[in-house]
Amino acid sequence: GQNIDQPTEMTATEGAIVQINCTYQTSGFNGLFWYQQHAGEAPTFLSYNVLDGLEEKGRFSSFLSRSKGYSYLLLKELQMKDSASYLCAVIDSNYQLIWGAGTKLIIKP
């Protein structure tokens, strides 16, 4: 079966750095997405990785290791507005998007 694992919930302090991990076992791999979803809203795109390595975009960075079936999303200089759920999703060999259950990130002052 196909499986994506990410922690259910994480807590971090405003101004700090947090790393959200995602591991996957899927039938094939055509890329990995990270989405942010605030409560009651639709997901918004954060990043896309298809090659190994780190992609940096402002305060957010995403890392991928295909050999390990592993990715992480790194959030720096945390702000209260970063409190949201972060969804990891993998495109499998059939070009279907397989979603993780999401990680709820709570930012404390």
Place this chain on the structure above:
Amino acid sequence: GAVVSQHPSWVICKSGTSVKIECRSLDFQATTMFWYRQFPKQSLMLMATSNEGSKATYEQGVEKDKFLINHASLTLSTLTVTSAHPEDSSFYICSARGLAGYYEQYFGPGTRLTVT
């Protein structure tokens, strides 16, 4: 670019009635549209995938006669919840994919359905 709209953003209906939700890609042609359902504090659940001009592919456990999907054009897909019941109350989100060679899905803002 790549904006997806949904209408209505929220709807309240009585049990037994039908509700239609529209999903439009505003500035690109969506060859594939996806319909998701999300219950409170749960992750997205893919209901069905639709390609323009063909029948939708439903995920296991999703009743195709209850959730009617029409993808009549490259910019519009509709989801009709027929004979709605309170357990159908949920957040319904559509997404669209259209850019050749790139698999990002662009999400609509979602429709919150409450069945009384």
